[in-house]
Amino acid sequence: MYEILVASVASLFLISYFIILPVVNYFRDPKGFRRYPALNAIAGFTDLGFMWEAQKGFRSKTLYEMHKKHPVIRIGPNSLSYGDVHAIKDIYGHSTKCTKDVFYEKLAGTHFHLADVVDKPEHARKRKVLSSAYALKNLEGWEHKVADKTERFIRGCDAACTAPLSKEFKRPDPKDLTFDYRAWTNFFTLDAIADIGLSERLGFLDQGSDRVLGETMDGKLHYVNYRECLHSTARAQSSIVWAYDWYKVNEKLTRLFSSRFRHFWHLNEGWNDIVYRRAKQRLARYEAGEKLDDFFQVLMEDKNGTPNNLEWGEIVAEVSIMLNAGSDTTAIAMNNVMFWLLRNPACLARLREEVDSVLDPAEVVAPYDKVKHLPYLRACLDESLRITPPTTFGLPRRTPPEGAPILGEYIPGNTSVSISAYVAHRDPSVFPDPERYDPDRWLQPNSKDMQPYFVAFSAGARGCIGRNISYLEQTVLLASVVHRYEFALPHPGWEPELWESMNCGAKTMPLKVWRRDLGAGVAAEAEKVEVA
Numbered sequence: 467m468y469e470i471l472v473a474s475v476a477s478l479f480l481i482s483y484f485i486i487l488p489v490v491n492y493f494r495d496p497k498g499f500r501r502y503p504a505l506n507a508i509a510g511f512t513d514l515g516f517m518w519e520a521q522k523g524f525r526s527k528t529l530y531e532m533h534k535k536h537p538v539i540r541i542g543p544n545s546l547s548y549g550d551v552h553a554i555k556d557i558y559g560h561s562t563k564c565t566k567d568v569f570y571e572k573l574a575g576t577h578f579h580l581a582d583v584v585d586k587p588e589h590a591r592k593r594k595v596l597s598s599a600y601a602l603k604n605l606e607g608w609e610h611k612v613a614d615k616t617e618r619f620i621r622g623c624d625a626a627c628t629a630p631l632s633k634e635f636k637r638p639d640p641k642d643l644t645f646d647y648r649a650w651t652n653f654f655t656l657d658a659i660a661d662i663g664l665s666e667r668l669g670f671l672d673q674g675s676d677r678v679l680g681e682t683m684d685g686k687l688h689y690v691n692y693r694e695c696l697h698s699t700a701r702a703q704s705s706i707v708w709a710y711d712w713y714k715v716n717e718k719l720t721r722l723f724s725s726r727f728r729h730f731w732h733l734n735e736g737w738n739d740i741v742y743r744r745a746k747q748r749l750a751r752y753e754a755g756e757k758l759d760d761f762f763q764v765l766m767e768d769k770n771g772t773p774n775n776l777e778w779g780e781i782v783a784e785v786s787i788m789l790n791a792g793s794d795t796t797a798i799a800m801n802n803v804m805f806w807l808l809r810n811p812a813c814l815a816r817l818r819e820e821v822d823s824v825l826d827p828a829e830v831v832a833p834y835d836k837v838k839h840l841p842y843l844r845a846c847l848d849e850s851l852r853i854t855p856p857t858t859f860g861l862p863r864r865t866p867p868e869g870a871p872i873l874g875e876y877i878p879g880n881t882s883v884s885i886s887a888y889v890a891h892r893d894p895s896v897f898p899d900p901e902r903y904d905p906d907r908w909l910q911p912n913s914k915d916m917q918p919y920f921v922a923f924s925a926g927a928r929g930c931i932g933r934n935i936s937y938l939e940q941t942v943l944l945a946s947v948v949h950r951y952e953f954a955l956p957h958p959g960w961e962p963e964l965w966e967s968m969n970c971g972a973k974t975m976p977l978k979v980w981r982r983d984l985g986a987g988v989a990a991e992a993e994k995v996e997v998a
């Protein structure tokens with residue numbers, strides 16, 4: 467009898483909480499959001515609607531299709547997605563009153579890092595500490611590290627070279643698809659950020675894999691695959707974070723009932739162990755008195771040597787975001803631009819002509835000074851970041867308690883608002899013929915007018931702090947490889963398989979690669995890439 471009573475009360479509670487309350491709230495409509503079309507049949511009632519869309523693998527694409535008709539879409543009971551680029555300033559601009567949404571707090575660890583801290587003064591404090599490390603004027607300091615990684619990348623690429631593809635063949639022999647550009651660009655950015663950030667040589671480009679040691683908090687060492695851990699973490703979190711209040715419960719439920727998620731969460735522990743190991747080792751070098759030129763040094767003390775006295779948890783958190791935000795986004799960007807160039811051979815030919823005009827035929831690593839101002843090269847990068855932004859999804863912001871105007875309309879307080887870069891970059895009034903890869907659009911007299919709506923790195927005070935470093939890496943690598951190699955996709959119409967988690971990138975991009983014919987004697991001269 468007692469059991470029946472308990473079960474009935476529990477069922478009543480669950481039905482009220484999960485069904486009756488959301489339905490009542492929907493019809494009460496305290497914020498007036500019923501006037502907006504909903505993403506799907508349940509999005510107005512529950513965040514499960516958006517979670518369902520996230521599960522399908524490309525939520526921003528669905529939004530794009532809907533935003534063609536509707537400037538505002540309700541993606542959750544308390545969440546609005548915008549499709550009109552004029553909302554960018556209201557949501558992300560320097561003068562916005564919106565803050566980062568609860569989304570970031572839910573994903574934070576014991577301490578906030580630069581990217582997930584919500585409190586504005588706290589963010590300003592952190593950003594001040596790190597800004598000198600990321601500043602444009604300090605880029606020369608990182609150039610030699612990027613050049614070193616480029617040399618190692620080229621050594622790996624040389625080893626994968628096959629015989630030239632004859633002109634009449636458009637489809638390489640599958641056994642010649644020896645170079646996974648997606649994986650190798652990721653090895654590049656991981657090696658680069660570990661060196662720039664922590665003076666550590668991960669050696670992924672040398673070993674051609676991302677196998678690395680992780681360390682648990684109780685000191686156990688074990689090997690894991692870096693990319694698998696990072697990507698699985700993003701995959702699990704981006705599937706379930708959207709129901710903020712239920713995030714922890716959903717984490718437990720997915721662990722319990724889904725072997726796929728159990729595997730993701732297990733790899734998430736591997737990711738934490740990778741970060742912990744890197745931070746611990748670097749701290750030991752710092753404590754041993756090594757003065758190294760890297761981000762970690764900047765975290766620990768200011769330029770006069772005065773300690774910043776950060777807590778250990780905050781240091782680990784900053785190392786984590788450096789290794790995360792600083793690697794996958796740039797690798798996706800590098801992969802995407804190569805994809806677009808291979809799909810648009812006329813653009814590749816024009817880029818090559820520009821690069822060849824400033825590099826000696828035998829030059830292996832493009833010196834940044836020679837290539838940093840090449841207009842077409844930069845246009846190729848920006849056009850790729852436009853059409854396939856690595857961070858596609860609408861970065862959630864929260865309106866202040868008193869509410870805020872968005873697109874000239876009052877939006878009540880504590881509402882989640884966002885605009886996806888994938889959507890914004892396809893607004894035909896700013897980017898005509900948006901599905902076309904057209905670097906030339908960035909070279910027109912009025913191309914500056916597109917800048918406020920180009921949000922690959924987001925905008926305002928919470929815009930990407932690492933964009934200069936990313937452009938440095940992308941520019942040097944792209945110039946160096948188009949100068950030295952020819953590449954071919956598996957077939958001319960090949961498309962990558964994309965999955966949108968926190969970022970959106972190809973799983974793999976297997977290419978055939980061979981050396982360009984740069985003239986007699988030059989090939990021999992540039993034959994050997996010596997790497998220290």
Ligand code: HEM
Pocket residue numbers: 580581582593659787788791792793795796799855856857861921922923924927928929930931932933935936
């Ligand atoms: C193509 C490459 C990159 C893209 C597309 C990109 C994109 C972005 C975006 C969209 C944001 C805003 C995130 C949000 O609001 O939640 C962001 C922030 C950030 N990015 Fe990047 N990023 C790139 C490269 C890098 C690199 C190389 C680093 C580090 C070396 C980096 C470090 C950060 C950090 C620390 C933040 C947080 C900034 C803050 O809130 O003050 N990013 N990035």
